[in-house]
Amino acid sequence: QVQLQESGPGLVKPSETLSLTCIVSGDSITSYYWNWIRQPPGKGLEWIGDIYYSGSTNYNPSLKSRVTVSVDTSKNQLSLKLTSVTAADTAVYYCARVKMGAVDYWGQGTLVTVSS
Amino acid sequence: QSVLTQPPSVSGAPGQRVTISCTGSSSNIGAAYDVNWYQQLPGTAPKLLIYGNTNRPSGVPDRFSGSKSGSSASLAITGLQAEDEADYYCQSYDSSLSGYVFGTGTRVTVL
Numbered sequence: 001q002v003q004l005q006e007s008g009p010g011l012v013k014p015s016e017t018l019s020l021t022c023i024v025s026g027d028s029i030t031s032y033y034w035n036w037i038r039q040p041p042g043k044g045l046e047w048i049g050d051i052y053y054s055g056s057t058n059y060n061p062s063l064k065s066r067v068t069v070s071v072d073t074s075k076n077q078l079s080l081k082l083t084s085v086t087a088a089d090t091a092v093y094y095c096a097r098v099k100m101g102a103v104d105y106w107g108q109g110t111l112v113t114v115s116s
Numbered sequence: 117q118s119v120l121t122q123p124p125s126v127s128g129a130p131g132q133r134v135t136i137s138c139t140g141s142s143s144n145i146g147a148a149y150d151v152n153w154y155q156q157l158p159g160t161a162p163k164l165l166i167y168g169n170t171n172r173p174s175g176v177p178d179r180f181s182g183s184k185s186g187s188s189a190s191l192a193i194t195g196l197q198a199e200d201e202a203d204y205y206c207q208s209y210d211s212s213l214s215g216y217v218f219g220t221g222t223r224v225t226v227l
Contacts, residue, residue: 035216044118044205044218044219044220044221045154045162045205045207045218045221046218047215047216047217047218049215050215050216058214058215059215060213060215061213061214061215094161094162098216100150100167100168101149101150101152101167101168101208101209101216102150102152102164102167102168102207103152103154103162103164103207104164104167104173106161106162106163107161108161109161
């Protein structure tokens with residue numbers, strides 16, 4: 001059974017960098033594409049970006065200038081960095097596996113609040 | 117900035133049939149990219165409900181069905197049950213954004 005577990009600070013100050021890690025178990029990170037998706041409280045889902053184990057990435061154009069997604073194959077994990085955060089970046093952040101264009105496995109999500 | 121439009125809410129009595137529309141454009145659904153549907157129960161991560169326009173993952177009841185035509189797609193729930201009360205999202209790929217896009221989301225209420 002594939003499991004994804006996000007971790008990272010739950011509170012980040014404005015203008016600082018949000019950093020999250022997702023550990024993947026039950027599957028090799030060298031298979032499929034691995035994604036980050038977020039959901040502001042009470043709002044809809046927003047795709048942030050994805051990565052293949054080779055390091056190839058794709059990002060949401062609206063976040064591209066601030067986002068970096070990376071992968072560590074030795075630890076079977078992926079990471080997200082979002083710089084210069086504001087209150088608008090407050091959201092539940094999910095890591096997810098995409099297979100043939102559909103998200104078939106989701107992490108439980110982690111709430112990140114941007115506040116001083 | 118959702119590029120796929122869904123109705124904010126739909127409702128129905130137990131046992132009834134409800135449908136949720138998902139309207140896109142020529143750069144996503146209309147460009148023949150697949151549509152997927154997700155169910156999100158309160159406080160939980162979304163769950164894949166329909167993939168590849170019409171296919172149900174193992175374990176998803178056949179009360180849920182998907183269809184696609186032109187630049188739009190639909191999710192139908194027949195024999196509506198209390199446990200179907202949730203938020204539903206469509207999702208596809210957009211060639212102009214070179215990435216995935218989600219619908220605005222629809223809350224289903226069982227009366």
